[in-house]
Structures are given as structure tokens and as C-alpha cells.
Amino acid sequence: MNRYAKDFPILNQVVNGHPLVYLDSSATSQKPIQVIEAVEEYYKKDNSNVHRGVHTLGTRATEDYEGAREKVRRFIHAASPKEIIFTRGTTSAINLVAISYARTHLSEGDEILLSPSEHHSNLIPWQQVAKVTGARLKYFPLEPDGTLDPAKAEVMITERTKLVAIAQVSNVLGTIFPLKELARMVHRHDGILMVDGAQSVPHMKVDVQDLDCDFLAFSGHKMLGPTGIGVLYGKERLLEQMEPVEFGGEMIDHVDLYESTWKELPWKFEGGTPVIAGAVGLGAAIDYLEEIGMAEVERHDRRLAAYALERLEQVEGLEVYGPREDRIGLVTFNIRGIHPHDVATVLDSEGIAVRAGHHCCQPLMRWLDVSATARASFHIYNDEDDIDRLVKAVQKAKEFFGDVLG
């Protein structure tokens, strides 16, 4: 057990007779005691509604909530807290951009460029935008190893390209996409870059000003924080042009019988009572990650991905997907002739939690020419021992099905 694992109470348990090895952090990460306690303390001491009321608890809750926003701003190096919108998660953040920005700024003849490896949540919102606006979806070609050749992307990005939507890190391939280059290319033609940061922000330092992305979406629960809280970063200039999509309390400035006006950024996008405790938990997760240092988190998660790749590639009959180098946080694989569900059931019987399925990436599964895959994904609490146990259990799965299938 590594030195961070002790902070995660959930990891200290026996599953099916074996100590739990949790290798499904790309689906959701576990939470350190510091995050769990921060949420508990908030409910025990400060719970109240924000931005209203004069009483002391209301002030404390508002400070907690806005304090979390400031932590997020610093964490991704946004220019202003106005650029940090709290959402329910990555999906609702991307949908906010699709509905509020893209549907009003795109029209027939415009193009939206995507990678075929996108998660459904960074794919379907754009399909819907295309249907409503008449804009066209186009896909970058991927190299056989699941990387993107910037030169091939450059040819496709033209003055018709109004938006490029892409994940910084693929949740299946582990590929790190060359976003700085894409940002330059798309900006040269006055388009915008929408980044799905769900799999990158938890594992590496993401600096929105350095990347020069226009929007960045990510989820709290994949970065050691609670479920139900996520973030949309957007450049202030763009957010100012956008209308809210949810109307009601909390987001208004002045309300009349027939007309109303909105609060300023970021609150105009946060209708209703926000996920205050979730924001507090996310703030605590950021504190925890910053204490370790994102450079260290990245080194750790790259090292584990490289080690897992190396070990799994040595197993005969195993197919590993994605690039051989420059990958982070996960390894996706199949044992030839055995469906990944069956593999995952054997691993589970050994106390090892992996994901099996299409990982919300059906087009990418077709690109890989498989119906499903198994995926082991890591975070700071995992270590080489976990991967050794995974490899051993994979061997066991091979033997088990070798026997029963004869």
C-alpha cells in the first residue's frame, strides 16, 4: 500500500476474500478522508443557503462556496473567478456550451471538428447542435495507435471550423492530445476550442491560459472530490455573450412581471440553490492534490500507466490499445477470445475492480473493431503492487477460461 492509500478509508476493505484493489478511477476516483470530513464539517457547522440572508451561517456558507470557486480558479489558472461556473459535472458543463453558445453561434455551412475517440458526453451534444443549426460534424483521423497527427488536424481546420471539441486525455486510449497546437490552429481561423478535461484535470497540471482553450469542462468526482459537482471554465468574453439556460432563483438581478435581468458572471449560469457541499468537497480535493503537487500526481499516474502497459504486454494473448508512449492514468486491454465482462468477473472474484464495456465510447469501439474492452485506471492511491495483482488475476482469468472452454 503506498503512502497516500491510507488517506482513503474505502480502500481498506476485503472484497470477495481479497484486499480491494481499486482500478476504476477513470469512472470515478475514491475520496480521501480530508474530502469526506470537509463535506461533513460543512453540514455540521456551516450549512445554510448562499448569497442571501443576513445571518452568520449564510455568510459562512457563501464564503465556503465562493472560496471553493477561488480554489478552482487558482488550480486551473483562470484569469478570474467569473470564468468558473459550477455545474453538475462534465456532461452538464459541455451541454451548457452546446446549448447556450453553439446553438446561437453556429449555422449552416459551419463545421464542428471532433476526434472519433470522444466520450459520448463530448459527442452527442454536438450531434444535437448540428441537427438544430445545420452545422456539420467532421472527425479528425486518428493514427493506428490512437494518437492525433497535428499536421493532419491542421489541414482540416479551416475558416468554416467554428468549434473543435476534444478531450485532453482519452478515457479509453490514455492518449494525451496536442491541445496547445490545436488551440493555435483553431484560433487562427477565429474558431473556439472546447476541451473535455474529465480525464486530464485529475491527473496533470492544466493551465487554461497556457493552453489557451476557450472552454474546459471537468468533474469533481474523478479528481478525489464528491459526485454532483463539476466545473465549466470559459473565457469571460465568451461567457458574457451567452444566455443562461436555467432560469429561477439565485441567478437573477431584477425580476418584473414580464421581464427579468440576470446576475453578472458567474452566477447567471447557476440558477437554483447550488451544490454547496459538493463545491466545498471539491475545494478540499484540490487542497489535497496541491499538497501532493500536480507535477508529482502526473509523474505517478504516467509511471503506473507505463508499468501496467509493460507488464500487460508481456502476457500472451493480450491485446493492449492506445499509444505505447506518452499516456496517462489507464490501460485498456482484451484477452483474446474472452469477453471483457467475463474477464472483469474473474478479476472481481480476486478483489480487483476494473471497468468492462464500451466506456461511453461506442464510435471508438468500432474504430478499434471490438465490441467492448476491459480498462484498468489509476490514481494517486495505486501502486505497482496493485498492477502486479492485476496481472496475476489476468493470468488466472486466462487459465480459468482456458480450462472451462477446453
Next chain:
Amino acid sequence: MSLDELYRRVIMDHYQKPRNRGRIEEGSVTVDLNNPTCGDRISIQMHVDEGKIREAKFLGEGCSISMASASMMTEAVKDLTLEEALHLVDLFSKMVQGEEVDPDEFPLEDIEALQGISKFPARIKCATLAWKALEKGVKEAADQG
């Protein structure tokens, strides 16, 4: 939970040598179903004549449990009335959810081997996919009269 309880020999036999895998050319009801959470896909076809399922076939892609279950289902429903087939769907669904059922009610003995699924809640949907397709097909056939 033991893996041998789940992966019984008879199940693996159906997985490796699926019965009734293929297509029926004419006069059939077709149902395509996905398990959207995992990507398993199944397509079943039934030839229904005078209220009885004369033949059922399937094509699909999925794990050993889903494919073996489909294979057993196509064998079991042969010559059942639509009503009997629906009853079987209900019985099967109860069994894999761990409810006590009378094994003699299954027209095919092999099906009982899938009883072990009840101890693997994450895999129940794999086992029931083909049966959900059957249920849909039977209802369509009944509507067509």
C-alpha cells in the same frame, strides 16, 4: 461466490457451440436489443405460426453469459405458445434474481445452470438480454395476431 457456480460447463458449452445461431429467412418477427451499459447486442428472430413459436434463432455479440443464455432461450421456446413463452420469460427473470422457482417448469434442463447468476448481480442483465428480446418479440407477434 465461486466462479464455478457462475461458469458451469453447460453454460460454456452453449457459449462455444451456440444452438440456433443464424437467421430465419421468411415469415418471422425480428427484435434487435442492446444492453446500452455494456455494448452487448442481440438480434432474435422467431417464426410464429398459429400462436406457437415454431422456431427461434439469434445473432449477437456479447459475453459468455449473454450468448449462452440466448442459445438456451432459442432451444427452450420451440413449440411453446406465446403465452407459455411469456410465462417462461417471467420464470427466468425470477430465477436469475434469486427467487425460488420450480426447475421442472423449464422446458430445457440446461437453463437451470444459469441460476448461479443470482449471486452475481452485475451480470443479471447479461443473462436477461435475450429473454427481454423474446418478450418484445412475443408481444409484437401477439399484436400482429
